[in-house]
Amino acid sequence: MIPTVAVTGTAPLTGVVAALLSGVGPASVEQLLATSANSPLPPLLVAVPLLVSIATLAVGYRFDRAAWSIAAIGAVLQVAIAGTLAWRVVTAGRVIHVLGGFVPPFGIVLVVDGLSALVALLIAVVTVGVLVYLRQAGPRGLGTTGDVFNMYVFLEITGLAAYALVASGDSGLAAVAALKYLMLGTVGASLFLLGVGYALIATGTLTMADLAVRLAEVGYQSTPVRAAFAFMTVGLGVKIALFPLHTWQPDAYSASPDGVSAFISALVSTVSAYALVRVVYSVFTVEFFAANPLARDLLLYGAALSVIAGSTLAVTQREVKRTLAYSSVSQFGLVAVGFALTNRAGLVGGIIHLLGHAVMKGSLFLAVGIIAIRTDARTIEEYAGLARRVPVASAAFAVLAFAMIGVPPAVGFVGKWYILLGAVEAGEPVVALVVVASTLLTLAYFARLIERMYFSPVTDSTGPAGTVADGGESSAGRDGRESESAVADGGSAGTDAATVDRNAEDTRDTRNDSDVEADTSAGADTDGDAGSAELDPVTDDPSGREVTAGMTAVVVLAAIVAVALGLLATELEALLRPTLEVLLS
């Protein structure tokens, strides 16, 4: 029964999330229609997951085992559609679909540009990953709406699916956390709706492309326009879980099943952050910030506060999943900082960090899940000596943690680097400092974990983990030691990167190289370990679940992807370039 519930819970999310894949630049509607290729694919991106979720539910009632297969087929189909769309966007530019033949601004139009295609692909791929991990649930989805009201509806549907997912946890705590999430999420979405209402009053339209033009005509200084912006950003802030609107998030993440934590941490907040980009850049445009510097400053410094507060709270947590949850508050703060900088580097950094965070945080939760099944360890104390008992998951966890901290060449570094660059370009020294400090704080909470895993003696006296001469351990361990004993060092290195742009070019290159080596070796070792993992004495698993090879493979693969994405960052930027031009114009 649980698989069925999980599948039904997750499936709508795909469709729901899908609906958000909207991307209209501040071009007028006519321009949009004239310059984009029409295609039947975007609505399929929304419809397929919804249909599959119903099919999963229907079949799941009779045949418990078939449900997973159907969800898997749907997920693969979703990847195929998202991939095809992404390819078309790259080769031929924006793709749109006018729903039901009602021409906008009267009808609803789905728009896929570079950014939306990327987010759609991310959702589809993460879904497949989580599906393989769970062999139980089936979510995926990405959508595309060019209409702000549709955005509200899709936000709420995403929310509904997420609430149900959180509640699928076994304990009553899950229900309490889900209710809290539901209340706050609803208030957030309602505030967003209120903002849409103000925009409607000011302009009489809801299509993003049309709104961008008409808002400019009304004047960015007018009260309804400002009110619309304020309500929409605060509403989305709740959904993204920016400090101090984050209170639902740690409970929701820590009370839900591990696969679900991974899924919602990777996708739900990400989609809301995507909505924020759309609202800020496609609806209000950069000129709105130019006309209202206060709005920009509030968003920028609010996000910066979120970075610091999230990290600080993460350091004080005892439970690993809560640490990861608060870490998300801080990382999304960083993403929002990137968006609020409104320059090219900041935006690129924000988008890359958004995608990178989804991969890293999602897989960190999956790794935590594997560790919990194997050893029942959930608190930081219990993580002592884990590297020996669960080598593969620990190694993957360490690699992902370093990626999150921002050790080059992983994707975490690239995102933070661009955001930092953007902050410096925008002449915001305080924000630049916050970005650097956040790296230190991230180091603080992950170093603590990694130190426990690799250097603390095992609590049940299996022997000190440090004696194991495993390549993965020693390379990750080297870094771990460094981070543990030399926080000050890390700090100065970060500051270097921030301030010494030009003349440290050489040093940085050298550092980069050595880090590439370290990371590759860690990756290789992880692979090597994969075989031996099966031989490890598996601790009797308390929940009756077993770690399958597929689960381990997903986590290891994600760790490799997190590093590879960093190396591919330049290609990623090239892919986004046409979209960025439109967004920043």
Add this chain to the structure above:
Amino acid sequence: MSAVTDLLLTRYNYLAVVVLSGIGMYMMIENRNLVKKVIGMNVFQTAIFLFFITTAYVEGGAPAILESGGGGGGGPYVSPLPQVLILTAIVVGVSLTAVALALIVRIYAEYGTLDEEALREVTGE
């Protein structure tokens, strides 16, 4: 004084929106009973629905329906768009309420209380 009376007489619908959303928000924050919190959430949403509907109203406006052959009211028309939107939003709101109540049933089955404070004690938060 006359400004206030003026406001009360001509803008009472917006005042109702503000009051309703305030009541709803206060209930969600202050009330210890989970079901009443959900009711507060509904009141808050209703305030926003009212806001949309009230903006669409035009004094003496006709429904925006054209009959074949060009018959039908002839302006001014009431704006139909917000009403359509709110119809959708109400549906969303109903499903949210349903999920919230389902969760509350489960919480009650598990802990035997709907009181927030008691719940906090039981769950050890």
